[in-house]
Amino acid sequence: MVELRFRTDEAPEQPAVTLDAFLDQSNATAVRLEPDDEPRALLPHLDRIALIEIAFPKFRDGRGYSSARILREAGYAGELRAEGDVLVDQIGFMRRCGFDSFAPARPLDMAAVERALERFAHVYQPAADGAVPVWKLRHGG
C-alpha cells in the first residue's frame, strides 16, 4: 500500500505488470522492476508509462537506486515508486534518486520520516532530485 506520495496528480490505478509482460503488451501503463531487471529496456516506452514500481525485496539490495536514477536521467517524469523493504532511513536517499512514492512492506513512523527528510539542508552531489550541490552554492550557483 502506498503510504507516502510526493505527487499531486492522480495515483495511477492500473496494476503494475512484470517487465516481460509489459514488453509483450502494448497497452500496459504500469510496470514493476525487480532488482535485476534492465531499466533501460523501458526507455523506448517512457512516454506511455504512468507508474514504475521498483522492488526492494531486501533493504540491503541497493540496485533499485541505480535503476531509479537511470530512469530519471532518461527523462521519465511519471510516478516512481519504491516497494518492499523500505525503511525510514532510506527514504532520503530514495528521494534523491528520483522516487516520489513509497509502498513499504511494514508501516513507517511518519514523524521519524519527516525528521529524516528535513535533516540535511545541503548535499555534496547533484542527483535526480534537483537539489543544488554545495559546490554550486560555493561558486554563486
Add this chain to the structure above:
Amino acid sequence: MYRYDQYDQAIVDARVAEFSDQVARRLAGEISEDEFKPLRLTNGLYLQLHAYMLRVAIPYGTMDSRQMRMLAHIARTYDRGYGHFTTRQNIQYNWIKLEDSPAILADLASVEMHAIQTSGNCIRNISSDQFAGAAADEVADPRVWAEMLRQWSTFHPEFSYLPRKFKIAVIAADEDRAAMRLHDIGIQLVTQDGVVGARVFVGGGMGRTPMVAPEIVPFVRREDFLATMEACLRVYNRHGRRDNIYKARIKILVHDLGAAEYARQVEEELVAVKALGIDPPAAEWERIERFFAMPEGLAPKASLALDGKAGSAFAHWRARNTRPHKVAGHVSVTISLKPVGGIPGDATAEQIDVMADLAQRYSHDELRVTHSQNIVLPHVAESDLPAIYDALVAAELADANIDLVSDIIACPGLDYCSLANARSIPVAQKIAQRFADAERQRDIGELKLKISGCINACGHHHAGHIGILGVDRKGTENYQLLLGGSGAEDASLGKIMGPGFDEDGVVDAVEKVVERYRTLRSDGERFLDTYRRVGMEPFKEAVYG
C-alpha cells in the same frame, strides 16, 4: 590542510543529529538490531567481541594538532585511555558504549571530524600517500583529489547500499606508499601533455581472493573525474554479485567480466553520466587546491650536520625514521607506533597529546597517519630534529624501526575482533621481541612483515614481504607463512610456503627465513629482492629442513 566551510560543517552537524535520533530509537526498541546495524555501521560503530568499536575517519590520514588532541580526549573520556591507528589511516576505539556514541560524534564534529562511512557497504574513507604535499616525487598533491572524492562520496544517494564495502586510494608518485593497487579503486595522478589527470585502476583488494587491480582508464582529466567514478560505481552497484558475501567485492566483478569488458561497460555508462554535469567547476578545484598549498613560512634552510654523533641512537633514528622533503633543510619524520612488545598501531592518550604538541610546534601543525599504522610529522626543519627526538624518547615513541622487521602491520585479531580465527597481536609481539636487537634489524634491512588473524586480511598479509595468516585448524590457532608479497609500486601477492605452525613455531620459522636471506643476499638486496631472485625453495628448505 582542508578546513570546513559552513556547508561542510552543517552536513556533519546534521549527521550527529541524525545518529542521535537513530540511537534513541534503537535504545527505545523502536528499531530492531537488524535494522539498526547498517545505520550504526555507516557511522563506524561495530559490535565486537567485548564492546562496541568506533572507527573515526581521518580523511586521507591528514590532521592538525587540534584534531589529534580530540582523539586523545576521546580515548581518555570514553575509552580506556588509548586508541588504535589502522591500516586505512583511521583510528579505532575498542571499548565504546552505544549510549556514548552520539556525544563522541558531537565532540568530533566540533573539530571538523566524523565517523561517516567508516564501515558498511558504502564508499569508505579515502586513503592517500602519507607524504603528500611533502614528497619531492609527486606530480601534484593527491589530497586535492582525495578531498574531492570525500565530498562526492559522502552520503552518495545511489551508492550507500553497494554489494560490499568500497575503498579508494589516491597517490601521485611512481613510488606507491599507499598500496594503491590493492584497493577497489586505485588512482595514480600522472601528467599528460602538462595536464595532471588520473590513471584509474579498478578491482584490487586483499581478503580471501587477493587481486592486484588492473588499469581501467589510462587518463582522466579532472573535469570528467567524478563522472568517471560515478560510472565505475554504477556498473558495480548494478552488476556486482549480491548472492555471496565473499564474492561481492568489485574485484570479483572485474575479474569475472575481464578488465576489458568492465572498462567497456564503464565507458558506455560514462556517456549517460557525463550528460548530468556532476563534475564541479574549475573554481571548486582551485578552492580545494588552496587549502593544500605548502605551509606559509616553510622556506629552504641549511642542512643539519651530525656533529660527530654518527652511530648514536639519534643518528640511527634520523637515518631510519626521516625522509627528504621537497624543501631543502626539511624532512618528514615517521614516528613509530611499533615499540618492541607493544601493540602495533596503539597509542595512549598521553602519547597522542605529545605527537599533537610536536606537530603544532615543529611541523606546521600537521600530522599524518600511515597505512603501516605509524604517525608522520610531514614538515619538519632538520634543525628541530634533536628536540623532537628527545621528546619522543621521553614519550617512548622513539623506536628507530621504520620499514624494518619489527615495524609490523597487524590486525586486532582474536583479542578484539569477532571475525578473527587467531590472535595477531601476540604473534607480532613475539616476533618483535625475537628481533629486538637493533643492530640485527638494521642489518636485515627493509622487511615488511604483515599479520592477519583471519582470511579477511585486514593485516595485509598478502602484501607482506613476509605475511602471516592465522587460521583455525580443528579448534586450535594455526599460522601460515607467506613470502613475496608487496603493496608498493611493484605490487605482488605473497605465496603460501607450506604447512602452518603454532604461535611459537611461526616465530621460529620467520627467524629461519630471515637468517637464510642473510646468507643468500647479494649486495644491496632487500629480502624481497632476494626472494624474487631465488624463489621459495631455499626458504622452504631452511624452515622444513
